[in-house]
Amino acid sequence: MARRNIGTIYLRVNKKTGARTFVAQLEIGVTPTGNRIRPTRAAKTYAEAQKNLREMISQHEAGRLAIKKNDTVEELGLYWVRNIKINHVRQSTATDYESRLRREVFPYLGKKRVQDLTGRDIEKWMSTLKAQGKSASTINGARRVLFQLCKYATRQDLMTINPVSKTDPLKADSNRTQVQEHWSKDEVKKALEASIGTRLDLFVHLALFTGMRRGEILGLQWSDIDLEHGTISVQRTLKEQTVLTPEGVGTSQLVVDEPKTKSGYRKLAIPGPLSNAFIRHTEGQKELKLAAGSSWVKSEFVITSTTGTAWNPNNLSKKFKSFMKENNLRPIRIHDMRHTAAHLSLEGNVRLEAVAQGLGHSRIEITKNIYAKNVPKLALDFSNGLAEFLSPMDDALQALMAKPEGFEFTEQDSNGTPKR
Numbered sequence: 001m002a003r004r005n006i007g008t009i010y011l012r013v014n015k016k017t018g019a020r021t022f023v024a025q026l027e028i029g030v031t032p033t034g035n036r037i038r039p040t041r042a043a044k045t046y047a048e049a050q051k052n053l054r055e056m057i058s059q060h061e062a063g064r065l066a067i068k069k070n071d072t073v074e075e076l077g078l079y080w081v082r083n084i085k086i087n088h089v090r091q092s093t094a095t096d097y098e099s100r101l102r103r104e105v106f107p108y109l110g111k112k113r114v115q116d117l118t119g120r121d122i123e124k125w126m127s128t129l130k131a132q133g134k135s136a137s138t139i140n141g142a143r144r145v146l147f148q149l150c151k152y153a154t155r156q157d158l159m160t161i162n163p164v165s166k167t168d169p170l171k172a173d174s175n176r177t178q179v180q181e182h183w184s185k186d187e188v189k190k191a192l193e194a195s196i197g198t199r200l201d202l203f204v205h206l207a208l209f210t211g212m213r214r215g216e217i218l219g220l221q222w223s224d225i226d227l228e229h230g231t232i233s234v235q236r237t238l239k240e241q242t243v244l245t246p247e248g249v250g251t252s253q254l255v256v257d258e259p260k261t262k263s264g265y266r267k268l269a270i271p272g273p274l275s276n277a278f279i280r281h282t283e284g285q286k287e288l289k290l291a292a293g294s295s296w297v298k299s300e301f302v303i304t305s306t307t308g309t310a311w312n313p314n315n316l317s318k319k320f321k322s323f324m325k326e327n328n329l330r331p332i333r334i335h336d337m338r339h340t341a342a343h344l345s346l347e348g349n350v351r352l353e354a355v356a357q358g359l360g361h362s363r364i365e366i367t368k369n370i371y372a373k374n375v376p377k378l379a380l381d382f383s384n385g386l387a388e389f390l391s392p393m394d395d396a397l398q399a400l401m402a403k404p405e406g407f408e409f410t411e412q413d414s415n416g417t418p419k420r
Contacts, residue, residue, distance in 0.1 A: 007053045009046065022049035026056045028157060037157060060157075071158060073117065073149075074110035077101045080152050090257065092241050097145050099244070104129060104142035114158050117150070119166030126170065136170040143169060180332040182340040187330060192273070194327035197280065200319060203303055205277035207334065210268045211341030211359050214334045215239045218311055219256060221300040227278060230270040234259060234360065238301075240313050254310055264360040342371045 007026040013019070025040045039060075041052040081101065086094045108125050109117065122143070129139045147164040154162050183191065188208055195204040206217050215237035224233045241255045259265055270278070281302070288306055289296045297308040305311045317334055324331050332340075338359070345355050356367040 007057060009049045009053060012042075020044075022046050024049045024053035024056060026053065026060060028060055071114045072110060073112050073114055074101075074106045076114050076153060076158065077106065077110070077149055080149055084152065085148075091243075092239070092255075092257070095242050095244055097148075099242070100142045100145045101149075104134070104138065105146055109146075114150075114153050117159065117163050119163045122146070122164055122167045126167070130170065136173045140169045140172075143167070180336045182336060182343045183330065183332060185344060188340060188344065190327070191324075191329055194329065195323070196277075198323065199284070200323050201284070202277045202281035203316070203320075204323075204337070205274050207337040208341055209271055209274045211338045211345075212268070213237065213260070213338060214313055214316070215257075216259065216264070216360075218301070218303055218313060218316065220302040222302055223300065225270075225278065225302065227270065227275060230275065232268045232270060234264060234266050234268065237264075238310055238313065254312060259360065261360065261362045263357075263362040266357060266360050268358060339371070342367070346371060 007024060009022055009024050012021045012023050014021075021042045022045060023040050023042050025038055027036065027038045039056060041049075041056060043049040043052055078098070078101075081094055081098045085097060089097075105125075108128060109121065112121065126139055126143065129142070130136075143164060147162065150159065150162040150164050153159045191204060192208065195201045203217060206212055206220075207214075210232065212234065216234050219236040219238035220232070221235075224235055226233075237257050237259055239255060239257060240252050241257075243251050243253060285304070288304070289308065292307050295307050299308055299310065301310050303311055305315075320334055321331070323329075342355055342359060345358075346352070352367060353364060355371070356364045359367060361367050
């Protein structure tokens with residue numbers, strides 16, 4: 001019996017036993033993957049079935065209806081990342097989400113129905129990854145993606161409550177980090193001197209004098225450089241992006257993208273040493289072009305491969321590792337040169353606001369949390385700076401604090417009366 005096209009009650013008879021059951025069914029749509037959403041409840045009498053149907057309608061309108069369906073975590077995950085999330089994030093971000101799902105989620109939870117996923121399942125999954133040696137950062141990253149997937153599922157009435165919200169992220173591994181201690185002032189001088197005249201000359205100077213990211217440096221084009229006025233405009237980033245096939249097989253390609261954030265668009269100064277590096281680089285490019293001959297490809301990129309094309313970020317990283325080894329430099333990551341630029345600028349009394357804008361941070365709190373807390377000199381400068389500001393008062397303070405000649409201090413009681 002239909003009820004205003006909202007729900008249906010039908011009779012089901014067991015062929016073996018002859019038992020009669022009245023089933024209330026409410027059809028409320030289809031899942032993103034095409035499965036119809038039809039929660040049902042069985043009752044012994046028609047009246048009970050009517051009551052069940054009314055309750056189901058009420059619960060559905062209130063968003064509390066528990067729905068049975070067949071979408072698995074893997075089915076919904078692939079649909080969500082490829083048809084929904086791709087419209088709200090960059091291609092590289094969507095690819096990262098899918099990679100995390102395929103790598104950390106699907107092998108353990110992929111075959112489980114979305115409706116059946118519980119907080120206990122999430123906790124067990126996280127514990128399993130931890131036992132396999134996965135870092136807290138990796139597990140928490142996968143957890144964040146799964147949380148977003150389940151959030152989407154709740155909006156689509158595929159589950160009533162996000163089970164990931166019932167769990168807590170793992171505590172960060174304090175002893176597991178890829179970040180290396182930034183180079184000291186002396187190490188920076190050594191690296192800059194060693195780079196002069198090499199393929200990495202301009203790259204190292206740009207990284208250490210501007211704190212630009214690897215992709216931002218490789219993405220620079222000559223139209224961004226104004227040597228006459230001494231400025232660099234950061235307009236784009238070059239990166240190696242992985243594109244997944246429908247089967248999840250990744251293929252890499254170089255892409256030019258926008259800066260990481262709106263604050264990433266910025267204009268930086270070209271100090272003297274960096275200007276000289278640009279001049280040397282221009283001469284070096286002429287030699288590369290001559291050596292490449294007909295193989296040379298004309299491009300607008302400032303830093304190029306030996307044939308004039310954009311320099312692959314991974315190939316440059318390998319070159320940088322060889323550069324450090326050949327010159328007996330303490331090994332750090334390329335990104336740690338950005339940390340070095342930030343730390344040394346703060347130690348050199350550059351204002352925190354200037355450092356934040358130079359690095360392209362969207363909020364000054366980011367710079368403060370990442371770098372300022374690790375610069376001991378800032379805390380020391382607090383008292384010393386305050387003392388320097390108050391220095392004109394020194395003479396007056398010393399005069400007040402000095403003990404006048406012939407004056408003796410007398411101990412007094414609470415009323416100010418000298419004690420005998």
